[in-house]
Amino acid sequence: xxxxxxxxxxxxxxxxxxxxxxxxxxxxxxxxxxxxxxxxxxxxxxxxxxxxxxxxxxxxxxxxxxxxxxxxxxxxxxxxxxxxxxxxxxxxxxxxxxxxxxxxxxxxxxxxxxxxxxxxxxxxxxxxxxxxxxxxxxxxxxxxxxxxxxxxxxxxxxxxxxxxxxxxxxxxxxxxxxxxxxxxxxxxxxxxxxxxxxxxxxxxxxxxxxxxxxxxxxxxxxxxxxxxxxxxxxxxxxxxxxx
Numbered sequence: 001x002x003x004x005x006x007x008x009x010x011x012x013x014x015x016x017x018x019x020x021x022x023x024x025x026x027x028x029x030x031x032x033x034x035x036x037x038x039x040x041x042x043x044x045x046x047x048x049x050x051x052x053x054x055x056x057x058x059x060x061x062x063x064x065x066x067x068x069x070x071x072x073x074x075x076x077x078x079x080x081x082x083x084x085x086x087x088x089x090x091x092x093x094x095x096x097x098x099x100x101x102x103x104x105x106x107x108x109x110x111x112x113x114x115x116x117x118x119x120x121x122x123x124x125x126x127x128x129x130x131x132x133x134x135x136x137x138x139x140x141x142x143x144x145x146x147x148x149x150x151x152x153x154x155x156x157x158x159x160x161x162x163x164x165x166x167x168x169x170x171x172x173x174x175x176x177x178x179x180x181x182x183x184x185x186x187x188x189x190x191x192x193x194x195x196x197x198x199x200x201x202x203x204x205x206x207x208x209x210x211x212x213x214x215x216x217x218x219x220x221x222x223x224x225x226x227x228x229x230x231x232x233x234x235x236x237x238x239x240x241x242x243x
Contacts, residue, residue, distance in 0.1 A: 012112050067153055068156060072193055074121070076167075103230055114162065147208075162219075166228075168189075170229045172185075
């Protein structure tokens with residue numbers, strides 16, 4: 001069989017329906033955005049514009065970094081549930097017993113984690129920018145809307161989410177407990193944020209070329225991670241439960 005987006009779409013629809021019935025996922029998708037919009041808003045209105053340039057830039061960097069923690073954390077909840085959650089519910093074996101490619105299964109699971117993450121992250125970022133434009137000090141608003149900062153946010157949101165998703169799915173295929181898998185995935189999702197943090201704090205000057213170069217590198221890493229997860233995905237082991 002060739003790769004079928006129809007089968008991918010069927011699993012994707014099933015995943016999104018499952019999210020609506022999972023209270024833990026609903027609470028996470030509802031409460032985490034509130035936390036990550038409240039913290040940067042408090043930070044942004046507390047910035048003292050009379051501080052030195054370096055300290056001012058650091059405050060702006062911390063504020064914007066909050067926005068990128070969200071696309072790292074939300075997928076850790078959704079992607080780790082993708083395999084180990086199915087196993088706990090007893091629905092994994094019926095799915096893997098169907099004539100579906102492993103790649104189709106993994107792509108559908110990844111999209112099911114990515115799409116809600118992007119919607120929530122960009123909506124929260126838009127609300128944040130609107131509040132900054134309306135209520136923040138002009139100097140703070142000018143720094144937030146500086147081109148490179150916005151580009152970092154727009155480019156790295158899906159890339160950070162992608163890394164977290166593939167890490168979560170990889171861990172989910174090897175774990176038997178959902179909560180333990182989620183804790184490991186949160187830790188595994190942090191490395192890309194280190195680069196973004198250095199750019200947010202101006203330790204690395206976020207020029208257009210550097211931003212695009214790092215984004216391309218992270219996109220390549222996400223692609224390699226997808227290949228690695230596909231290669232380690234063992235249907236027989238998952239169905240039989242052997243180690």
